[in-house]
Amino acid sequence: MTELETTHAENSVWIVDTGLFIACGRQHNDKYTALARFAQRHDRTFVIPHRVYDELGGAPDRSTPGETPINTAIDAGWVRVADPLDYANPTVATVMDDVRGYIARASNRDEDTIEKADTALAGVAGQLIDDDEAAYIYLVTTDIHAGEGTVAAVEAAGYDGRIEVVDGFELIDEITS
Amino acid sequence: MSTAKGDPERAVDGFIAVADLLDEPRLARLYTHVLQGGDVTIDGIVADLDIPRTTAYSDAASLVDLGILTRDETQKTHTYTALPVVLTTILDEDEYTITPTLIDAIGRIPRDQDLSFLVEKHGIGKLAAALTYAIPYTEGKMSERVAARELDLQPAFGIAVLHALREVVLDMQDHDPYFDRIRNARDNPPGEDG
Numbered sequence: 211m212t213e214l215e216t217t218h219a220e221n222s223v224w225i226v227d228t229g230l231f232i233a234c235g236r237q238h239n240d241k242y243t244a245l246a247r248f249a250q251r252h253d254r255t256f257v258i259p260h261r262v263y264d265e266l267g268g269a270p271d272r273s274t275p276g277e278t279p280i281n282t283a284i285d286a287g288w289v290r291v292a293d294p295l296d297y298a299n300p301t302v303a304t305v306m307d308d309v310r311g312y313i314a315r316a317s318n319r320d321e322d323t324i325e326k327a328d329t330a331l332a333g334v335a336g337q338l339i340d341d342d343e344a345a346y347i348y349l350v351t352t353d354i355h356a357g358e359g360t361v362a363a364v365e366a367a368g369y370d371g372r373i374e375v376v377d378g379f380e381l382i383d384e385i386t387s
Numbered sequence: 388m389s390t391a392k393g394d395p396e397r398a399v400d401g402f403i404a405v406a407d408l409l410d411e412p413r414l415a416r417l418y419t420h421v422l423q424g425g426d427v428t429i430d431g432i433v434a435d436l437d438i439p440r441t442t443a444y445s446d447a448a449s450l451v452d453l454g455i456l457t458r459d460e461t462q463k464t465h466t467y468t469a470l471p472v473v474l475t476t477i478l479d480e481d482e483y484t485i486t487p488t489l490i491d492a493i494g495r496i497p498r499d500q501d502l503s504f505l506v507e508k509h510g511i512g513k514l515a516a517a518l519t520y521a522i523p524y525t526e527g528k529m530s531e532r533v534a535a536r537e538l539d540l541q542p543a544f545g546i547a548v549l550h551a552l553r554e555v556v557l558d559m560q561d562h563d564p565y566f567d568r569i570r571n572a573r574d575n576p577p578g579e580d581g
Binding site for chain 2: 265313328355
């Protein structure tokens, strides 16, 4: 991860998916502290789509995601909720459509079974790049489909070499080892 | 246990053994531990599972009685070996093959907050269904939210269940000789009523 940091340190943004917070909290939630330390040490604020915030907040109380202290993380400043998606932005709309098709094909399902909300990660990535708010994006997810699909869609929209996937499980292993 | 093909006594005894494993996570955990470890002694079980010696003896004896553990008494220190179980249940049009991978998941229930909550709310059947998604998910062939939706679970909770079962799949894919016979939801999504 140190290597990633130095490669694209300038104006890079970390977009983080629901699964990373869950993987941090499962069984031993000291991993959550390690994640906070990682973000703060590198002076990072993780950006989460509103969808991710809603998913964590809507989880049953007695489950791992239901116990994720996401609001504490937001108050502490190392997590922030992304701006609302601008569906009128053609890049955002195209990227989200592309990812929808990608997830459907990869999961062997009809495209109409994939909900638009499933593509929120891609929408946020497309919007941050298109609005020049990010020169480079690290997309941290435990959903290989969501990650690979988003990279493919953002690159197809003309932003080749501006985004990469970080495997959430590997990140946790790295920051807790 | 007889090995004669088509033996009804063996089939029914095997069914009862698997039912006992599904119903008792403590036995399931011990069974899976022996399956993964090969020749295992009571000392090894006590140390690895951190359970009382009396429990290890009585549970191992129960599993021997059920015919799914064997005890080698030829050496001074007895060793236990597990027989891999496979049971296909067919109810009307619905079919499911239970293998040691599901037994491993059962054994983790008391120590896993998410699996425990899943089974408390939805039963063992939902755990078995979730496993059919966890297999393609672990292979990178099933999206988290597609799986959560089809399992009718809140998205973040569904993801937590997939993460729990991913650990089961990673641990068991090399130890379960019947792993390939577990239904895969990528190719066979459950029916609307299933």
